[in-house]
Amino acid sequence: MKYVTKLDGVEREFEFVREGGKLLARSAGREQLLDLALVGDGATFSLLVDGRSYDVVADVDREKVFVQVLGQRFVVGVEDERERAAHAVAGNKAGGKQELRASMPGIVIDVKVAPGDEIEEGRTLVVLEAMKMQNPLAAEAKGKVVRVLCNKGEAVAAGALLVELE
């Protein structure tokens, strides 16, 4: 089975083949022998890469995997072949939709965009105040603002839809 990972804008392809108790991982013309053991709680793994040992937390949430390894924390997008093919089809049809949701409960301090605005990736859309700190919420990809569903001064719950983009 092939998987494509996306991390900080870099895509990598991995193919895994079972070799007895171990896994052969192929990526960018390189082969590594893995031994991956799920430990205890369902998200902690012991990963041996060509005999090198890593203690890994990998929490899988559908196509997002939250990884902690070597003291660092990563959010890695992972698609298998089928998902990738399905997304390619869906992407051609719908043109891709983007939603900005409140990551925590807070108060909307500022709304920086209006419907119709063309925006670049990383552009701040809404400023949310939570824990006495102002948090700018940015667009994950470039696009066009379709709807703005929040107002300045409004209190919003975690997960509330704030801005819809395409």
Added chain:
Amino acid sequence: MPPFRRILVANRGEIALRVIRTAQEMGIETVAVYSEADRGALYVRRATMAVCLGGSKPSESYLDIGKVVAAATSTGCDALHPGYGFLSENEDLAEACKQAGVEFLGPPPHAITVMGDKVEARKAAQKAGVPLVPGLQEDVSAERLVAAAREVGYPVMLKAASGGGGKGIRIVREEKQLVEAFELARAEAQSSFGDDRIYLEKFVTRPRHVEIQVMADKHGNVVHYGERECSVQRRHQKLVEESPCVALTPELREQMGQAACDLARSVGYVGAGTVEFLWSEGRFYFMEMNTRLQVEHPVTEMRYGVDLVREQIRVGAGEKVSPPPEPRGHAIEVRVNAEDPATFFPSLGKLTRINLPGGPGVRLDSAMYRGMEVTPFYDSMLAKLVVHGADREQAIARCIRALRELRIVGVATSLPTALAALRSPEFAGGDYDTSVLERIDRKPTAATAELAALAAAAARFLLAERAGAASAAPAGKGGRDDTPRWAASVRGQRQWRTAP
């Protein structure tokens, strides 16, 4: 006989637990106070008794002096420990305790008042012979500014008397810009703070934050426990602290220690206190005095083998300070905050998994537990990791090792930031200052990112394989259900949150 029968701990989180631990060791009972949000908190469970103060907002609970003192008297406490933050530097609480006949484990109200006022504190320091950043504070006029700036040397800073947190500061590099900058600064201060008072200070280049821990008893004795260096800061908040400070010579350390003791003595200080200095180019200048136990006090405890909370309790009961033991080795503390490592924004959520570090020379002060919710009501600090080593090199290596063992799942933390700081050549070399974090590269290496990607893909493969879906035909064939079967088995356990 314990010096007190029962202590009310007027705080929450790790510092409340810290105080409870020492009290237990001394055979003293403790009373925890809590807000509705903290009902299940670890320190509440570890205390002898617990009293609910009210709502989750600090003003409805931890900051309400009346409620706190009433909790102390109704439970028969004979002493109160204020911790840090909240009411710890509030002279009204100290006064209210006095009236209620409860020993306040901190300085007398007068000392809190003097040190709490920037201008008064500066005057007290000057009187006690403690060096101040040279400048001009009073009767400021254009002519007097020009003369003062010539005397202290350029560059100089113009600061608004009512400013703070980095606001209302202008740097002037040449005399010809000074008068114009003064007029602008005054107008700005008037419109921003409603107060046009400006003062001048020498611009301190590459400052380091170095502070002295003092302890005073009620008999006029003041001792100090050397310094802590706290220059690794983000947004003016400390992240990594160490002792000793590599920039100090034994002579300078003694001078700073004496200056801190003199200042404490001059205001009739009692208990634990910290005098903060700026160090620059071999000289030190008074910044402020914190009239309480500091967050980073364990750094001193590790290096001196002393329990500062025990000393606070002892001197509060009227005993004399004990002479500080000889310091040994090197100690480092890292604050573990629930925050995004890239933006430093707070990260809220539930702690679904925790792995604690262990091994030689490692101490963890924390009140977190598996399943704990990080809420928006309080400070985002989850833990303090403190290590001790034979020397600085060993302490840094040990700290990095322990940071890699410490694993918190459910919120983003400051761990990667601290790791990057400890690994940076600037920190390791020791020649750093308060802006070190702005300069170091905090991005993970390409090899680590590659490993994370590999681990993520392999984890998905393994879980899919276990669910029996991996042997599926290649893409496009078969028309299977879109949702992989394994998804159902892992969905229930996800509690991660992405930071904003």
